[in-house]
Amino acid sequence: GAGVSQSPSNKVTEKGKDVELRCDPISGHTALYWYRQSLGQGLEFLIYFQGNSAPDKSGLPSDRFSAERTGGSVSTLTIQRTQQEDSAVYLCASSSGPSSGNTIYFGEGSWLTVV
């Protein structure tokens, strides 16, 4: 596709349930990022994938959060046993590489509401 695609665009889930959020990066992009933005807050880095290298998980807030990237393309962010404080928009981004000169492009996000 032309841009980063995320699904679902909106998700309402009950506290304690698991959720999966999907990201399709721009074709050919080897670097993939997940960010989170709570209401009225700034963007918070979660995790980074680059090719076949070990992911940078330094931003994941707890062990309830995990992510994988299959075949170097699609990525899934999983939140287990969701809590109300997990309510946020989850943003995926991709770039053609990790170099500072490679522009990072964002998707429109997946809005998660935990009730």
Place this chain on the structure above:
Amino acid sequence: DAKTTQPTSMDCAEGRAANLPCNHSTISGNEYVYWYRQIHSQGPQYIIHGLKNNETNEMASLIITEDRKSSTLILPHATLRDTAVYYCIVRVAAGNTGKLIFGQGTTLQVKP
């Protein structure tokens, strides 16, 4: 990581140029300055980036001082649709993750 300082908010009259300043006094020689904007918590939109030279594209111009310690984003003819939060980001160099670290940005309000 190099950090940036931006004014919290700015106003601009519709049709006039919007000049958004950013200070990044601890920037390293191989780090780029990036600008993004975000409207109503939509995904951040890339605007422009630069290393040393001034840059211009269809959206904006980026003016970087010779010592690289500050920069200015210029929207030449602001419209109401340019109302957004504008983020100035110094991107950490390759060898790290190249990730973007967002601050609080400048809320630009374009007024009729």
